[in-house]
Amino acid sequence: MDENKFDKIKDVKWESVSDCRGEIKFKNNRMRSQVRKLFKGVAFILIASVSGAVSGAYIVDKKYSDKTYTPINQSLVETKDGNSKDGTASLPKNAVTKVAEVVSPAVVGISNSSEGFFGLQDTGSGSGIIFDPNGYIVTNNHVIEGAAKLTIKFSSGKTLRANLVGADPRSDLAVIKVDAKNLPTAKFGDSSKVNVGDMAIAIGNPLGEEFSGSVTAGIISALNRRIQYGGAIYKVLQTDAAINPGNSGGPLCNEAGEVIGINSLKIGAQQNAEGMGFAIGINEAKDIIKSLMTNGKVSRPALGIYGQGVVSEEKNIEGVYVVQVVEGSGAEAAGLRQADIIIELDKKKVTKSDDLSEILDKHKIGDSIQCKILRNGKTIEVNITLSEVKEKNR
Incomplete structure (x- = not known):
C-alpha cells in the first residue's frame, strides 16, 4: 500500500477525531455557562427575598410597634398607652358607652327598710339620682314610702344612711339626702325638646x-x-x-x-x-323637686271640693258631682254646695275629676277661675279663688 495514501487516510482520521474533540469541548462550555446563569438567578431570588423580609419587618416594627396580637384570641391589644388590655381600645365609643360613663357615678341604689314583726325588714329597693353635690337625691315616692330606714349605695360600693327631705305621692317623686359633700351629679336636660x-x-x-x-x-x-x-x-x-x-x-x-x-x-x-x-x-319634675327641697311638700291649687264624674240617664248632662265642699276653701267662699254638678271650669267642659285636675295644674294658688255649675236644673256661673287645701278624710 502506498505510504502516502496511508498518511492521507491517517491525517483524515486524525482531523475527524480532532474535530470531534473540538465539538465536545464546545458543548461542555455551554452547559457550564447555563449552570452559572441558573445559580446566579437562584442567588438573586434568595437575596431579593431576604431583603424584602428585612424591609417588611422594619416597616411593621416602626408602624405597629405599640400593638401586638395575642395568640389566644388574635385580638389587637394596646401595649404602650395602657388604654385597654382586651382589644377594644382602638374601637370608637358609642353614645351609650359615653352616657354610661358620665351618668352612672351619679346613680345610686336605695334600700327601704320598715318595721316588721321581727324588727327592721327590707321592703323594697329602687334607684336614685344625685342632682346636688351636697347629698341631695331624687327618686320615686313609692321607693321610699313607709321607710323606717333608707340606705344608699353608691357606684363605688360605699353605703350611707339617708333622710327624707320631702315626698309628693301625686307625682310619685321624693327627695332624700345623705351627709356627704362633693358628690358626682347628673345634669338635668329639657324634656320639651x-x-x-x-x-x-x-x-x-x-x-x-x-x-x-x-x-x-x-x-x-x-x-x-x-x-x-x-x-x-x-x-x-x-x-x-x-x-x-x-x-x-x-x-x-x-x-x-x-x-x-x-x-x-x-x-x-x-x-x-x-x-x-x-x-x-324632667320638666315636670324640676318644680316639684325645688318645692320639696324648699318646703318638704308640693303646694297645689285646689277648688276645695270632693267629687266624682256623673252622666244622666238621657246622657244629656255630664259633669262632676260635688260630694263634699271643704270648709274654708275657695269653693265654699264662692257658694258651691253639695249635689251641685260642675259642667265647666275655666271655660272648658269637664266630665270627670281628672278633667278638673288637668285644668288646675295650669294655675297657681290665688288665681281666680270661672266655674259653671248645674243646680236644680239651672246653670249658675261663679268665680272661685284657688287655695291650698289640706286633704282630710271624707
Whole structure:
C-alpha cells in the first residue's frame, strides 16, 4: 500500500477525531455557562427575598410597634398607652358607652327598710339620682314610702344612711339626702325638646343590688302620655328601653348624657306588654323637686271640693258631682254646695275629676277661675279663688 495514501487516510482520521474533540469541548462550555446563569438567578431570588423580609419587618416594627396580637384570641391589644388590655381600645365609643360613663357615678341604689314583726325588714329597693353635690337625691315616692330606714349605695360600693327631705305621692317623686359633700351629679336636660325616635338610655338597679348599674337603651316611643296608676295620674315619656321595678327613681337620659326623665313605672306587665316603660318628664319634675327641697311638700291649687264624674240617664248632662265642699276653701267662699254638678271650669267642659285636675295644674294658688255649675236644673256661673287645701278624710 502506498505510504502516502496511508498518511492521507491517517491525517483524515486524525482531523475527524480532532474535530470531534473540538465539538465536545464546545458543548461542555455551554452547559457550564447555563449552570452559572441558573445559580446566579437562584442567588438573586434568595437575596431579593431576604431583603424584602428585612424591609417588611422594619416597616411593621416602626408602624405597629405599640400593638401586638395575642395568640389566644388574635385580638389587637394596646401595649404602650395602657388604654385597654382586651382589644377594644382602638374601637370608637358609642353614645351609650359615653352616657354610661358620665351618668352612672351619679346613680345610686336605695334600700327601704320598715318595721316588721321581727324588727327592721327590707321592703323594697329602687334607684336614685344625685342632682346636688351636697347629698341631695331624687327618686320615686313609692321607693321610699313607709321607710323606717333608707340606705344608699353608691357606684363605688360605699353605703350611707339617708333622710327624707320631702315626698309628693301625686307625682310619685321624693327627695332624700345623705351627709356627704362633693358628690358626682347628673345634669338635668329639657324634656320639651325630646322627640319620638330619639335615643333613650336608662340606668338603674333592676331587681335589686345584684344588678346594680345596669344600662338599657332604646328610643322615645311617645310623648306626654297621661297614665293613671295607683290612684294618681302621671304625664310621662314612653320608651322601649327596658325599665324594671328596681329602675324606679333612676334616670332616663338622652344621647348627650342629660336626664330627660325619671323612670317611674312599668305598667302593662300583667298583659305581657313588653317594651313599654315610662318616665316622668324632667320638666315636670324640676318644680316639684325645688318645692320639696324648699318646703318638704308640693303646694297645689285646689277648688276645695270632693267629687266624682256623673252622666244622666238621657246622657244629656255630664259633669262632676260635688260630694263634699271643704270648709274654708275657695269653693265654699264662692257658694258651691253639695249635689251641685260642675259642667265647666275655666271655660272648658269637664266630665270627670281628672278633667278638673288637668285644668288646675295650669294655675297657681290665688288665681281666680270661672266655674259653671248645674243646680236644680239651672246653670249658675261663679268665680272661685284657688287655695291650698289640706286633704282630710271624707
